[in-house]
Amino acid sequence: MKCDMCGWREAKVVVYLIGAEREVKNKLFLCSACSREVSVSWVVSPDSQKGSLSTRISPLEEKESCPFCGWQWEEFLESGLFGCPHCYNSYFPDIKNWLLENQLGTHHRGKNPANWRKKNKIRNAILRLSRDLEKCIEEENYEKAGQLKKIMEKLNAHLK
Amino acid sequence: MNFFSNRGLFGSRKDKQFPDRVALVLSRNLAHIPFPSSTYFSPIWSGEVQEEVRKVYLPLARKGFSWVGVTSHSKELKLLSWVFPDLLSDSLEKILIYKGNLGTIVNYQDHLSLFVEGWSCSNLEPYWNKLNRWDNLWEKQLEYAYSEQLGYLSSSPSRLGTGLKIYVRLHLPALSFLYGEDKIYQWFKDGDKFRVEVYGEEDQVLAHLFVVSNLFTLGIKETEILKMTQDFVREIQGWEKQARAFLVKSPSHQDIFWQIMESQYKGLMRTYKEQDKKKFLDFVSFWLLAQEEGIMPQSRGFSFMKIHDLWVKIVNEGLSKGQNWKILDFLETELGRIFNDV
Numbered sequence: 001m002k003c004d005m006c007g008w009r010e011a012k013v014v015v016y017l018i019g020a021e022r023e024v025k026n027k028l029f030l031c032s033a034c035s036r037e038v039s040v041s042w043v044v045s046p047d048s049q050k051g052s053l054s055t056r057i058s059p060l061e062e063k064e065s066c067p068f069c070g071w072q073w074e075e076f077l078e079s080g081l082f083g084c085p086h087c088y089n090s091y092f093p094d095i096k097n098w099l100l101e102n103q104l105g106t107h108h109r110g111k112n113p114a115n116w117r118k119k120n121k122i123r124n125a126i127l128r129l130s131r132d133l134e135k136c137i138e139e140e141n142y143e144k145a146g147q148l149k150k151i152m153e154k155l156n157a158h159l160k
Numbered sequence: 161m162n163f164f165s166n167r168g169l170f171g172s173r174k175d176k177q178f179p180d181r182v183a184l185v186l187s188r189n190l191a192h193i194p195f196p197s198s199t200y201f202s203p204i205w206s207g208e209v210q211e212e213v214r215k216v217y218l219p220l221a222r223k224g225f226s227w228v229g230v231t232s233h234s235k236e237l238k239l240l241s242w243v244f245p246d247l248l249s250d251s252l253e254k255i256l257i258y259k260g261n262l263g264t265i266v267n268y269q270d271h272l273s274l275f276v277e278g279w280s281c282s283n284l285e286p287y288w289n290k291l292n293r294w295d296n297l298w299e300k301q302l303e304y305a306y307s308e309q310l311g312y313l314s315s316s317p318s319r320l321g322t323g324l325k326i327y328v329r330l331h332l333p334a335l336s337f338l339y340g341e342d343k344i345y346q347w348f349k350d351g352d353k354f355r356v357e358v359y360g361e362e363d364q365v366l367a368h369l370f371v372v373s374n375l376f377t378l379g380i381k382e383t384e385i386l387k388m389t390q391d392f393v394r395e396i397q398g399w400e401k402q403a404r405a406f407l408v409k410s411p412s413h414q415d416i417f418w419q420i421m422e423s424q425y426k427g428l429m430r431t432y433k434e435q436d437k438k439k440f441l442d443f444v445s446f447w448l449l450a451q452e453e454g455i456m457p458q459s460r461g462f463s464f465m466k467i468h469d470l471w472v473k474i475v476n477e478g479l480s481k482g483q484n485w486k487i488l489d490f491l492e493t494e495l496g497r498i499f500n501d502v
Contacts, residue, residue, distance in 0.1 A: 069194045081269070083198035085189060085305035085313040088320075095317055102318065105379020108311030110322035111292075113299045116306050 003031035066090040119159055126155050180281045180330050180397070183243040184291050186274040187314040187323035188298070189305040195315035196267050206253060209271050213264075216301045217257055225263075230254040242371065243275065243327050244268060245357075262294055270314050270323075274298065281328050281393045284386050292382075311378060321378030326389045329371045330396055333449040334403035336368040337417060348372065354392060360438060367441035404453050414455050421446055 003011045009031035016027055065072045071083030073091060082088065088095060099106045129152050136145035190209060194200045217227055230237055230247075236256055237247050247254070247268065255266040265273040276291040305313040311321035319325060335344050345365055348356035355373050359366040372392070374385050407413055424443045 069198050069200050071198060079197065080318070081197035081315045082195060082317070083200065083315075084194040085191060085307075088307065088310055088313055088317075098317060099320070099378060102375070103320065103378040104376045107309055107379060108307075108321045109379060110311060110324070110381045112308075112311070113304050113306055114296070115299065115303060120308075 002029075003034050004029050005034040006031060009033060122155050122158050126152055126159075129155070180328065180393075181242070181277070181279055182281045182284065182287065182329070183275055183277040183327045184284070184287050185243060185325045185327065186272075186291060186295055187270040187312065187316075187319040187325070188272040188274060188295070188302075189313055189315070190271050191303045191305045193271065193305075196269060196271065197315040203253075206267055209267060210255060212302055213255065213257070213266050213272070216298055220257065220259075223259070225257055225259040228256040228258070230256055240265075240275075240277075242329060243277070244273070262290060264294075264298070269316065270319075272298065281330075282390070282397065284326065284390050288382065288386050318375075319377050322380070322382050322385065324377055324382050324385055325373050326385060327371055327373045328389065328393050329369060330393070330400075331367070331369055331445070332396070332400050333368040333445045334407055334453075335400050336365070337446065337449075338403050338406070338413075341365040341368060345370065353388060364438060366438055367445040369445075404449070408453050408455060417446070417450070417455070421450070 003009045005028075011029035012032045013030045013035040014027055015030060015035070066083060066087045067090060068086035069084035071087050073094065076082055076087070076091070082091075096106055129148050133145055133148045133152070136142070136148060189195060190212060193205055193209060196206075217225065221227065228234060228236060230253070234256070236258065237244075237254075240256075241247050244265065247265070254268055257264045257266070261277040263275055265275070274291060274295055276287050276294070278287055307313055312323040314320055314323055332344060342365070345356065345358065345363070348354070348370060353375055355375050357371040357373075358364065359369055372389075374389055376385070380388075407417065421443070424439060424446075427439070
């Protein structure tokens with residue numbers, strides 16, 4: 001099943017939406033990435049309906065407000081400031097044009113945080129291992145596949 | 161080499177060259193927390209940021225760094241207001257952690273504004289090295305809001321990417337005298353790589369001071385910003401130097417200069433009003449130029465007082481953008497002796 005928020009990653013987390021009388025009103029299926037990012041205000045939104053989130057409140061399409069902090073596009077136009085790091089995701093198509101006009105490019109070329117470099121290395125290693133894993137499964141080399149899976153689990157633990 | 165000894169934010173410059181000033185600022189935010197600009201940046205978030213920062217600060221305290229809770233009377237922030245003009249008017253609770261000319265402001269426009277401040281504008285590399293080390297120290301213990309594509313995420317898209325802004329305050333009295341300050345200001349504004357600011361209201365140039373800062377932070381490396389700014393500043397300083405040399409060699413221009421100075425001086429001493437702030441500051445600026453280049457007799461007025469010291473006092477304590485400076489009070493208390501002397 002696909003994630004209700006991004007609509008393309010596999011869902012791994014189920015969020016139960018509880019009503020006023022503590023009854024389960026709805027379920028939300030989220031991938032692990034979106035489950036870490038989604039804000040409480042977004043989940044409890046009365047418009048949140050299973051299966052329609054990605055089309056209705058997709059952060060990339062919605063321009064009314066940032067799903068994490070509620071910051072509105074008009075507020076940015078007024079003050080020139082955003083409300084939170086997630087606003088950049090929410091308003092990326094609009095901000096991209098602004099960046100093309102006011103910055104030298106749309107891609108960062110400078111230094112990056114050491115923690116991020118470390119995690120990025122691990123993520124790349126996991127990606128390579130998952131490719132090897134698929135290959136091993138195709139070749140029915142299950143012993144090696146098991147070993148790779150163990151290494152991947154260890155690396156994944158470092159990312160948390 | 162102890163590059164920063166007795167210089168910068170809380171030190172004073174003793175040599176009489178261009179009294180320019182520089183500050184490098186890095187905008188950094190903590191991941192998963194709204195920016196201080198957000199209406200959701202409540203005391204809860206502010207407290208959380210401060211708690212995280214305190215963990216970084218504790219070992220720094222043993223190295224002599226100070227933790228200052230900010231009030232509108234904080235002397236340190238008045239000194240910094242040339243870089244952060246809204247610092248004193250912003251109602252959010254702010255913290256300043258500093259030692260010498262190196263520090264961090266917490267909960268200003270971004271969660272953290274890491275800065276280094278100093279006087280020598282011709283070589284910016286040592287400042288960057290120091291600030292970069294300072295940034296590395298913080299990022300070891302904090303998770304910054306960072307995106308692979310957009311770099312360090314800041315409340316303002318104008319600081320995205322590297323988050324590095326270099327502010328240089330240039331004092332250009334000779335160029336202003338020869339070409340007119342408005343022309344110089346317009347020339348700065350016509351450029352497409354730097355932003356220019358002046359101290360007066362409604363874009364009025366005060367004391368021939370111009371603050372330039374880089375426009376671009378994304379799509380460019382820190383070292384490239386550094387080089388671009390350095391080249392630009394060196395070029396301007398070269399022109400100022402040429403203008404000064406021309407003034408020294410040209411008796412006719414010196415005569416005009418002296419006539420202007422004398423009439424301004426007499427006017428100021430006769431009737432001084434609050435609105436004459438610009439006249440007074442421009443006068444002191446020219447006086448400093450004249451004294452530095454040796455084109456004015458030092459025995460007239462102000463003789464007992466070093467104009468350079470007066471200048472440092474004005475630009476450090478009085479000339480803060482967005483601050484209501486009561487120049488009359490300043491003159492009466494600080495320079496009362498001059499009025500009596502003349």
